[in-house]
Amino acid sequence: MKALFGIALRSLANRRLTVGLTIIGLTVSVALLLGVEQARKSAREGFTQTISGTDLIVGARSGPVQLLLYSVFHIGNATNQLSWQSYEEIAASDAVAWTVPIALGDSHRGFRVMGTTDAVFEHYRYARSRELRFAEGEAFAGVFDAVIGADVAARLGYDVGREIVLSHGVATTSFLDHGDKPFTVTGILERTGTPLDRSVLVSLEGIEAIHVDWQQGRPPTPGQRVSADDARAMDLQPKAITAFLVGLESRVATFGLQRAINDYTDEALTAILPGVALSELWSVIATVERVLLAISACVVLAGLIGMVTTLLTSLSERRREMAILRAVGARPWHIFVLFMLEATAIGVAAAVLGSALVFGGFWLGAGVIARETGIHLELVAPGQSEAIIVGLVIAASALAGAIPAWRAWRTSLADGLSIRL
Amino acid sequence: MPESAPRNSGAVTLRDVRFAWPRAAEPVLALESFAIERGERVFLCGPSGSGKSTLLGLIGGVLQPGGGEVGVLGTDLARLSPAARDRFRADQIGLVFQQFNLLPYLGVVDNVLLATRFSSRRAAAVGGDAAGAARDLLAVLGLEDARLLRSPVTELSVGQQQRVAVARALLGAPGLVIADEPTSALDSDARAAFMDLLFRECVRTGATLLFVSHDRALADGFDRVVELPALNRAPVPA
Numbered sequence: 001m002k003a004l005f006g007i008a009l010r011s012l013a014n015r016r017l018t019v020g021l022t023i024i025g026l027t028v029s030v031a032l033l034l035g036v037e038q039a040r041k042s043a044r045e046g047f048t049q050t051i052s053g054t055d056l057i058v059g060a061r062s063g064p065v066q067l068l069l070y071s072v073f074h075i076g077n078a079t080n081q082l083s084w085q086s087y088e089e090i091a092a093s094d095a096v097a098w099t100v101p102i103a104l105g106d107s108h109r110g111f112r113v114m115g116t117t118d119a120v121f122e123h124y125r126y127a128r129s130r131e132l133r134f135a136e137g138e139a140f141a142g143v144f145d146a147v148i149g150a151d152v153a154a155r156l157g158y159d160v161g162r163e164i165v166l167s168h169g170v171a172t173t174s175f176l177d178h179g180d181k182p183f184t185v186t187g188i189l190e191r192t193g194t195p196l197d198r199s200v201l202v203s204l205e206g207i208e209a210i211h212v213d214w215q216q217g218r219p220p221t222p223g224q225r226v227s228a229d230d231a232r233a234m235d236l237q238p239k240a241i242t243a244f245l246v247g248l249e250s251r252v253a254t255f256g257l258q259r260a261i262n263d264y265t266d267e268a269l270t271a272i273l274p275g276v277a278l279s280e281l282w283s284v285i286a287t288v289e290r291v292l293l294a295i296s297a298c299v300v301l302a303g304l305i306g307m308v309t310t311l312l313t314s315l316s317e318r319r320r321e322m323a324i325l326r327a328v329g330a331r332p333w334h335i336f337v338l339f340m341l342e343a344t345a346i347g348v349a350a351a352v353l354g355s356a357l358v359f360g361g362f363w364l365g366a367g368v369i370a371r372e373t374g375i376h377l378e379l380v381a382p383g384q385s386e387a388i389i390v391g392l393v394i395a396a397s398a399l400a401g402a403i404p405a406w407r408a409w410r411t412s413l414a415d416g417l418s419i420r421l
Numbered sequence: 422m423p424e425s426a427p428r429n430s431g432a433v434t435l436r437d438v439r440f441a442w443p444r445a446a447e448p449v450l451a452l453e454s455f456a457i458e459r460g461e462r463v464f465l466c467g468p469s470g471s472g473k474s475t476l477l478g479l480i481g482g483v484l485q486p487g488g489g490e491v492g493v494l495g496t497d498l499a500r501l502s503p504a505a506r507d508r509f510r511a512d513q514i515g516l517v518f519q520q521f522n523l524l525p526y527l528g529v530v531d532n533v534l535l536a537t538r539f540s541s542r543r544a545a546a547v548g549g550d551a552a553g554a555a556r557d558l559l560a561v562l563g564l565e566d567a568r569l570l571r572s573p574v575t576e577l578s579v580g581q582q583q584r585v586a587v588a589r590a591l592l593g594a595p596g597l598v599i600a601d602e603p604t605s606a607l608d609s610d611a612r613a614a615f616m617d618l619l620f621r622e623c624v625r626t627g628a629t630l631l632f633v634s635h636d637r638a639l640a641d642g643f644d645r646v647v648e649l650p651a652l653n654r655a656p657v658p659a
Contacts, residue, residue: 328535331504331508417478
């Protein structure tokens with residue numbers, strides 16, 4: 001058996017071009033499969049890491065997934081706002097320890113602006129228990145102060161003290177600028193790996209101030225303009241916000257408060273548990289993931305077919321080799337095992353190279369992807385699912401090897417010591 | 422005498438052997454009797470199509486006769502399972518083909534050592550240092566240049582390749598050496614040298630030699646020349 005293994009490896013090395021190409025093909029397919037799996041886990045990890053320690057998210061009446069997506073992940077838009085009054089009432093209830101209000105709807109050069117209070121720096125948690133920290137500067141204090149995320153700073157090259165103009169709406173190119181009321185960057189957040197990296201944080205008063213002279217979503221006519229200095233002196237308590245995060249005194253109260261908010265009579269509201277909404281999101285995404293995995297599995301199948309083809313094609317030119325082995329006493333099953341070993345060795349090589357490609361690629365490429373797209377791919381340590389994938393690929397290649405092995409076995413039986421062509 | 426033991430324990434004993442390919446009406450080989458004594462050097466000749474390859478397949482144990490008895494070194498091959506015949510061939514028979522005897526991806530010494538890979542008897546016969554034994558045997562056959570032994574077998578001349586094949590056939594002292602047209606790819610000088618080597622080594626190791634060729638010019642020095650067409654009772658194909 002040991003002798004056969006050595007013979008198999010050296011036979012493969014002898015056909016290094018075709019075998020090498022076969023291995024490359026299979027490697028790419030294995031890498032694709034592992035890459036999809038890694039991306040799946042990484043995306044889940046990213047979503048899960050984004051919000052921690054928040055017991056409830058409250059917004060206007062909508063689906064839980066939708067509320068989660070627009071409030072925390074800044075994906076999509078809120079259909080409705082909730083009134084400041086409702087917010088204050090819920091925030092004042094006994095069970096509530098803290099709240100972080102969120103007002104969305106403006107942007108700066110494609111990055112979303114989030115109006116909030118400094119409670120966000122105190123209470124917002126990500127990646128289990130990490131809090132927001134400043135790489136430079138400090139939190140907003142004045143009405144026209146802004147704190148920017150790490151990506152915003154990196155991509156736009158902003159430093160503390162820079163003046164920025166917010167735009168109305170969240171489109172990348174907005175024609176409606178709040179040019180009359182510029183903001184000043186007072187702080188830059190450390191990288192968090194959450195959507196906050198791509199956000200501009202300002203106070204709720206700031207959001208109110210830039211809209212103070214707007215009428216029903218339309219910019220002011222020239223005569224009605226309110227200057228920045230005048231706005232500063234006005235009452236800037238917002239009338240409505242997009243959503244708010246709730247931390248409770250005790251987790252026990254979670255479901256009670258959720259029910260109370262959902263049944264709130266003055267306004268149609270929705271309260272969600274982040275974890276529950278996340279798992280609902282997964283069930284939506286799961287279908288797509290399954291499709292991607294199925295496609296990748298098909299690519300692996302194609303790679304295996306390529307391998308079988310290569311081995312089958314080599315059969316006719318290897319009949320002499322088999323006759324020699326038979327002459328020195330190899331039994332037909334030795335020939336069978338020889339081909340199985342070769343297929344398995346190809347499978348193992350492809351599995352190892354594919355894994356190296358994916359994990360090495362993630363390791364090397366995550367920085368580039370984050371820089372180019374703002375998507376942070378966290379390398380998730382390979383676990384059971386990767387082990388299963390690698391194991392299945394190797395088992396499948398051994399199994400696929402049985403086809404040429406069986407043909408070789410039959411040929412060697414028929415040929416015997418002389419090759420009858 | 423137990424029934425399984427052949428009546429004669431010569432090197433090769435064939436009695437009433439018939440062989441037909443599957444689905445063929447006529448046999449290609451039908452021998453009443455053919456025997457080789459131990460230590461004998463026999464030259465078997467016949468034109469192509471006279472059944473030489475079939476006869477070697479029967480003696481080598483890869484073909485199973487349709488009837489009769491094929492005794493090799495005291496063992497009736499017809500009574501052995503296919504696996505046992507393969508094991509017997511590995512243990513007792515050294516084969517040299519016309520050409521392409523060597524695995525292109527193994528080195529010279531590893532090609533010789535193939536003889537011991539599938540035979541524990543021959544592995545035991547060469548002892549602990551199999552590679553050393555292979556090198557000694559190659560040296561006796563005139564292949565001792567260290568650079569030559571390291572080079573890929575595909576870079577060896579045909580004559581050198583055939584000598585490597587002889588070394589493999591002889592390693593571990595099998596009882597029977599079968600050479601099937603081993604010199605047909607050699608020029609006449611190399612041919613004479615090769616025949617000398619083959620004789621000398623068979624004498625030295627005490628192996629019986631069955632040499633198959635259609636070229637009667639090579640028959641010098643053999644104990645006996647056997648014409649296969651004269652023995653074969655099968656109808657000659659038209």
